[in-house]
Amino acid sequence: MNTKDIYEMRTVVAAVFLGIFSIFVLKALTSFEIIPGVSYVYNLQGPSIAPNMITVILFDWRGYDTLGEAFILITAVFTTGILFGRGVLGGDVKVGDTAATRQPSVVQKVFAAPLVFIIVAFGIVITLGGHITPGGGFQGGSVIATAFFLSVVVFGLRKNVFSLSHRSLETFEGVGALIYLCLGLAGLGLSGYYLYNVGADFYPGLGVAQWAVNLLSYPDATNAGIIPYLNIGIALKVLSGFCTIITVLMGAEKK
Amino acid sequence: MNPFGVLVIGAVIGAVLGLSVTSEFFNRKTYVTILGVAVLIDVLMGSYPFYTWDLSVELPVSGVYLAALIGMLAGKAAGGR
Numbered sequence: 001m002n003t004k005d006i007y008e009m010r011t012v013v014a015a016v017f018l019g020i021f022s023i024f025v026l027k028a029l030t031s032f033e034i035i036p037g038v039s040y041v042y043n044l045q046g047p048s049i050a051p052n053m054i055t056v057i058l059f060d061w062r063g064y065d066t067l068g069e070a071f072i073l074i075t076a077v078f079t080t081g082i083l084f085g086r087g088v089l090g091g092d093v094k095v096g097d098t099a100a101t102r103q104p105s106v107v108q109k110v111f112a113a114p115l116v117f118i119i120v121a122f123g124i125v126i127t128l129g130g131h132i133t134p135g136g137g138f139q140g141g142s143v144i145a146t147a148f149f150l151s152v153v154v155f156g157l158r159k160n161v162f163s164l165s166h167r168s169l170e171t172f173e174g175v176g177a178l179i180y181l182c183l184g185l186a187g188l189g190l191s192g193y194y195l196y197n198v199g200a201d202f203y204p205g206l207g208v209a210q211w212a213v214n215l216l217s218y219p220d221a222t223n224a225g226i227i228p229y230l231n232i233g234i235a236l237k238v239l240s241g242f243c244t245i246i247t248v249l250m251g252a253e254k255k
Numbered sequence: 256m257n258p259f260g261v262l263v264i265g266a267v268i269g270a271v272l273g274l275s276v277t278s279e280f281f282n283r284k285t286y287v288t289i290l291g292v293a294v295l296i297d298v299l300m301g302s303y304p305f306y307t308w309d310l311s312v313e314l315p316v317s318g319v320y321l322a323a324l325i326g327m328l329a330g331k332a333a334g335g336r
Contacts, residue, residue, distance in 0.1 A: 113280035114289045117327055121293065124268050124323035128261055129304020144272070155280075163277045219260020232268065 066234060069138060070180070073241045085248040104154045112154040116161045119147040123235070130231040131224035137234025144235065145242035157250045164243055172240035179233030183226045186212070200225030258306040265319050266326030273330025286328070293324045 001009075104112070127140025151160040187196030191206040199216030200223055201208050218228045297320045306317050 109280075114285055114292065116276070117289050117324060118292060118296065120272055120327060121269065121320050121324040122296075124265050124272075125300075125304060125317075125320050127268075128265055128319055128323075129306075132306075133304045135304065159277070159279065161277060161280050162275055164275050168275060219258060219264075228264075232264070 066138070066230070067180070067184075070177075070234065070237055073238060077241050077244050080245045080248050085251065108154045112150055113161050116147045116151050119150070120144050123147070123239075127231050127235040128228065131218075131227040137231035138238050140231065141235035141238025142242060144239045145246070148239075148243045149246055152246055152250055157247065166244075166247070169240040169244050169247070172236045173244075176233045176236030176238075176240065180230060180237070183216075183230055183233070186216070187226070195226075195230075197225040197227065199223070199229075200227075261306055262318055262322040265323040266329070269323040269326025270330030270333070273327035273332075274334045276327070276331045278331070281331075289324070289328075293321055297321050 123140045123144035126135040130136030148162045151162045184195045188194045190208045190212050201213045216226050218224050297316045302317050
């Protein structure tokens with residue numbers, strides 16, 4: 001079988017799978033029952049499964065959406081690394097060589113360092129309040145990464161306020177992903193549902209052990225269960241992802 | 256129930272991030288400025304992110320911002336580069 005035959009075979013297989021997929025999509029569209037207004041569903045079921053509506057929309061029904069966002073971020077990091085990261089990741093240019101292209105001005109020097117602290121603390125607040133306010137891990141992680149951006153833009157990669165090595169970023173990324181994965185698996189193992197909110201245990205009939213509920217209860221009067229921990233994991237992941245991107249892009253700039 | 260755990264978690268995350276901060280760009284004036292501005296920001300933010308305290312008086316601040324910032328300073332003092 002030569003290359004042309006393989007290509008033809010691949011086209012035929014793709015066409016068959018596309019046909020099967022189209023049949024299922026058409027069937028789903030014709031039998032899809034539309035409830036008038038999404039808010040109807042949220043208002044009816046929301047308060048019984050989460051502390052408030054924000055939490056319901058953010059995680060209890062969109063936890064998988066956040067998982068998808070994390071995958072998008074990973075893809076973005078990979079793509080940036082492949083396109084621009086040859087200088088830094090390929091060893092052609094050392095990170096130490098990529099100093100700031102010009103010296104920071106006095107105003108930049110004076111304000112950048114304190115601003116890093118102020119921005120990071122604000123990012124942490126946004127992360128920790130994600131279950132009761134519009135915010136969350138993605139937003140908080142982005143804000144924290146902004147501090148790193150500011151530091152790198154003003155002082156360069158070699159010597160900046162935030163000395164985050166590639167190993168540190170890998171650790172943050174790994175810890176964030178592990179938090180998300182483990183909490184999801186805890187829900188799967190204890191209740192049968194991936195990402196089930198074990199700490200809040202809105203459906204006691206599922207038989208989640210009391211020790212697990214106590215372990216993952218959030219230390220807050222509104223007890224949102226695992227949701228704040230998911231926020232922390234996502235924040236670490238987003239922070240490391242964005243910081244990796246800026247590291248790679250700054251390295252590529254000097255190439 | 257008072258949200259002390261939230262303050263602890265905020266301080267711990269701040270401390271972990273503070274470990275990566277280099278000392279080269281900071282002096283005593285910078286720290287004083289940071290703390291002063293942080294108190295101001297915390298007051299202006301009010302009770303955001305709306306953690307409730309079981310106290311007889313209503314606190315004007317949530318304290319999470321300050322806890323995170325103090326955690327960062329502690330982390331930097333403990334292991335900053």
